[in-house]
Structure formats: C-alpha cells, structure tokens
Amino acid sequence: MAHEIQLHGARQILEEWESSHLEEIIETIERGLREESDTVIDGAKCLIEVVCKTILKERGKELGASESPSTLIRKTTQALDLDDDKGGEYLQQMVRGMINATGGLEEMRNAFGPLAHGRDAHHSKLGDWHRLMAVRTAETIAVLLFEAHSARSTNLRYTRAPFDENDLENHNIDRDADIQIDSDSYEIVINEAYRYRPSQILYELDREGYMNERSKAVNLPEEDSE
Numbered sequence: 001m002a003h004e005i006q007l008h009g010a011r012q013i014l015e016e017w018e019s020s021h022l023e024e025i026i027e028t029i030e031r032g033l034r035e036e037s038d039t040v041i042d043g044a045k046c047l048i049e050v051v052c053k054t055i056l057k058e059r060g061k062e063l064g065a066s067e068s069p070s071t072l073i074r075k076t077t078q079a080l081d082l083d084d085d086k087g088g089e090y091l092q093q094m095v096r097g098m099i100n101a102t103g104g105l106e107e108m109r110n111a112f113g114p115l116a117h118g119r120d121a122h123h124s125k126l127g128d129w130h131r132l133m134a135v136r137t138a139e140t141i142a143v144l145l146f147e148a149h150s151a152r153s154t155n156l157r158y159t160r161a162p163f164d165e166n167d168l169e170n171h172n173i174d175r176d177a178d179i180q181i182d183s184d185s186y187e188i189v190i191n192e193a194y195r196y197r198p199s200q201i202l203y204e205l206d207r208e209g210y211m212n213e214r215s216k217a218v219n220l221p222e223e224d225s226e
Contacts, residue, residue: 005033007135009143010047016150022050029135040131041109044138045069048102051142052076055149060158070103073141080148098141105134 010026025046032040052072056063059079067075077095108130154161164170180189187195202210 005132005135006030007139009139013051013142013146016146017054019050019054022047025050033131033135036128036131038112038131041105041112041134044105044134045109047138047142048073048105051145055079055145058149058159059155069106070099073099073102073145076145080145080152082148098144101137102141105137108134 007026007030010022010029014022014026025043029040029043029047032038032043048069049072052069052075053063055076056072056079061075061079064071077098082091082095112130178191180192181187182189182195185195185197187197188201189195199210199213202213
C-alpha cells in the first residue's frame with residue numbers, strides 16, 4: 001500500500017536552510033514512499049548525512065573523506081555538547097540510541113538500498129512498514145539534531161546564514177565605524193584596518209550590480225600616468 005506522506009519535520013529544516021540538495025533528498029523520499037520504492041532507504045541515510053554535515057561545518061568541525069552515518073551522528077552530538085547537557089546518563093542513553101538506530105538504518109541500506117550496490121535483477125524488496133520505519137527514524141533524528149543546533153548560539157565564523165539587517169550588534173558596528181576613502185588605491189577603509197575595493201564589494205555581494213558597473217567601465221578612459 002503506497003503512502004501519501006510529507007516529511008513535515010524535514011521540510012521545516014528546508015525552510016531554514018533553503019537548500020536545493022536537501023529539497024531533492026526530501027522529494028526523493030516522499031516519491032519513493034508513494035511508489036513503494038526502496039530508494040527511500042538511500043534517501044533516509046542521505047537525510048541524516050546532509051543534516052549532520054551541515055551542522056558540523058557550521059560548527060567549524062573537520063569532516064573526514066568518508067564518514068559513516070553513525071560516526072557523523074557521534075561527531076554531531078559531540079559538537080553540540082549534547083553529552084554535557086542536563087540529563088546526565090539518561091540523555092547519554094538516548095544519544096546512544098540515536099547512534100544505534102542510525103547504525104541499523106545503515107545496515108538496512110547496505111542490504112536493501114537499490115542505489116547502494118548493484119543488485120540481482122530479482123532482488124527482494126522491503127515491505128511498506130520497513131520503509132516507513134526507516135524514513136521516520138531518519139527524520140526524527142535529523143529534526144532533533146537540527147533543533148539542538150538552532151537552540152545554541154550561532155558560530156558566526158562558520159555560519160552560512162544570511163546577514164541579519166536587524167541585528168543590534170550589526171547596527172552598532174555600522175554606527176561606530178570610521179570610514180575613509182584612500183584616494184590612491186580607491187579602497188574603502190574601515191576603522192583604519194579593513195580595506196575593500198568598491199569593485200570587490202560589488203563582486204562579492206551584488207553580482208548583478210557588479211556586471212552593470214563593469215559594462216560602464218569598459219568605455220571609460222584609462223587613467224593618465226605621470
């Protein structure tokens with residue numbers, strides 16, 4: 001029996017991260033459930049991987065070339081200091097439960113995931129309940145990790161969240177900045193320490209504006225040399 005299911009929890013993560021890659025994984029899982037396809041097992045594994053890897057990068061943690069999902073869970077819970085949270089041994093047991101559940105999902109994917117390895121043409125498929133169990137387990141773990149990540153202070157050195165125009169500290173930086181223009185290099189100098197060319201700022205922050213200004217610059221005369 002096909003399941004018409006939406007991954008509401010995973011889609012809430014998608015709203016925050018606006019990731020086409022994550023969206024493709026979610027849609028693959030939802031389509032696989034409708035079509036009774038074991039591709040949902042591969043998708044469930046990928047869902048955990050993408051959430052863990054994103055959190056680890058935004059926490060400034062190193063990633064190995066090929067980390068297993070269980071290892072990613074372990075590293076992510078450590079990066080989020082879940083073992084140090086109030087709850088002691090009880091919480092640690094639940095964290096170990098997530099790692100064990102992910103290990104079970106990984107084994108299921110290795111045994112049944114059609115995209116994991118080449119299969120015999122008559123390879124047996126999983127049942128609906130197995131697929132649904134794998135998907136719901138992966139989604140629950142992904143949402144729990146995402147919520148723990150969101151509840152902690154943002155690591156501003158590594159976050160890929162967009163610039164917050166309403167942030168009070170950003171307002172204070174702007175208000176107190178000493179801004180000068182270097183007439184020789186045309187650089188904008190902030191607080192006598194940070195130097196940026198107008199073309200560089202446009203290139204990094206407004207590519208369309210950069211292209212517009214570049215088209216104007218093509219016909220400008222060259223600077224006179226003394």
